[in-house]
Amino acid sequence: MKKTKVYEIFSDNIDLDIINECSKAIENGELVVIPTETVYGLGANALNKDAVDNIFKAKGRPQDNPLIIHVSNKDIHKYVKRVPKVASELMDLYWPGPLTLIFEKEDIVPYNTSGGLETIGVRMPNNKVALDIIQNSGVPIAAPSANLSGKPSPTDIDSCIEDLMGRVDYIVGGDECEFGLESTVVDCTSDPICILRPGAITIDMLKKVDENAYIDPAILHKETNDFKPKAPGMKYRHYAPNAPLQIIEGELDKTIEKINEIVQNRKDGKIGVICTDETKGKYKADIVISLGNSNDIQQIGSNLFKTLRKMDSLNVDYILCESFSEEGIGLALMNRLKKAAAYNILKV
Ligand code: TXA
Ligand code: MG
Numbered sequence: 001m002k003k004t005k006v007y008e009i010f011s012d013n014i015d016l017d018i019i020n021e022c023s024k025a026i027e028n029g030e031l032v033v034i035p036t037e038t039v040y041g042l043g044a045n046a047l048n049k050d051a052v053d054n055i056f057k058a059k060g061r062p063q064d065n066p067l068i069i070h071v072s073n074k075d076i077h078k079y080v081k082r083v084p085k086v087a088s089e090l091m092d093l094y095w096p097g098p099l100t101l102i103f104e105k106e107d108i109v110p111y112n113t114s115g116g117l118e119t120i121g122v123r124m125p126n127n128k129v130a131l132d133i134i135q136n137s138g139v140p141i142a143a144p145s146a147n148l149s150g151k152p153s154p155t156d157i158d159s160c161i162e163d164l165m166g167r168v169d170y171i172v173g174g175d176e177c178e179f180g181l182e183s184t185v186v187d188c189t190s191d192p193i194c195i196l197r198p199g200a201i202t203i204d205m206l207k208k209v210d211e212n213a214y215i216d217p218a219i220l221h222k223e224t225n226d227f228k229p230k231a232p233g234m235k236y237r238h239y240a241p242n243a244p245l246q247i248i249e250g251e252l253d254k255t256i257e258k259i260n261e262i263v264q265n266r267k268d269g270k271i272g273v274i275c276t277d278e279t280k281g282k283y284k285a286d287i288v289i290s291l292g293n294s295n296d297i298q299q300i301g302s303n304l305f306k307t308l309r310k311m312d313s314l315n316v317d318y319i320l321c322e323s324f325s326e327e328g329i330g331l332a333l334m335n336r337l338k339k340a341a342a343y344n345i346l347k348v
Helices: 016-027 049-059 085-094 128-137 157-164 252-265 297-313 330-340
Strands: 005-009 032-034 041-045 068-070 099-104 119-123 170-174 184-187 194-197 245-249 271-275 287-290 318-322 345-347
Touching (some): 016 170, 041 049, 041 128, 085 099, 128 170, 157 297, 245 330, 252 271
Parallel strands (some): 005 170, 099 184, 245 318, 245 345, 271 318
């Protein structure tokens, strides 16, 4: 058991002493949970093998799942062999922001960080606390989402404390994550570029720099021989609440009817329903939680992981969730939701 220090610190009120202490900790190979605009990250010095190994241990993460390195500016030549023109255009358009780019790695980045691959994912997060700690520590920070492996990613500091207290040296932050879904991961070693994990930077946004950009077709399917995801992390069971989760997919009226029918017919156990502000009043389940306004897909996405964790804390036995359009950020939302449900989808 480690003695974890928790510091509440917000982007609009930076405390330099805390930044310096956390930066030193990173330099010294310690584990520091940091806020980002997507989800909280479990950070360590990306160039220090032992520190990186400790990330995997703290999370209980499979060793072959590569980490993303977080940088505080666009000068990444030390860490990657080549920055293709499309990639530097993407960096100019969307960094800092929820976009991870995959490059061929330089030798300075250990295989412990890249999960044994010759490539490395790089991202410049849009959160001042994170950027200041990276900048001050003078090294890139390797950081997966700051949850125990398999659990929903943490979008607030309390969720990090719940999962990682006693397992890391520091938990810093306070900012709520703006997006609440992990970054879009884009392979820039291929031409055309390819989305390996959908996020808030959508395919249409990528097409501005590469009109042939495409989405790894495996992303929205249960893994089979025909659909093997290219990102190692996409193959694991993920984001899952304790209770089984089922998605009800179809026209809204029919969805509501079906969910109410399941709720009524269930003899025992506590049922949780996940819906939107517009439909919240229509359910008679034990627990009904809205993800937000159905027209605001970013808000819906930002509340997903928090809501799954909430259902766990309320000890529900079964969760039913409405389905959403896969347009824009909806693709990322449905990708996470389907994985959380282990592809248990009932079409009505
Ligand atoms: O928003 C985010 O990206 C958050 C915050 C903390 O920055 N981080 C995050 O990291 O989600 P993680 O480790 O939970 O997910 C990284 C994903 C995994 O699916 C992994 O397999 C993929 O990115 N990935 C990382 N490096 C890769 C590489 N070299 N090639 C292919 N996929 C890679
Ligand atoms: Mg993760």
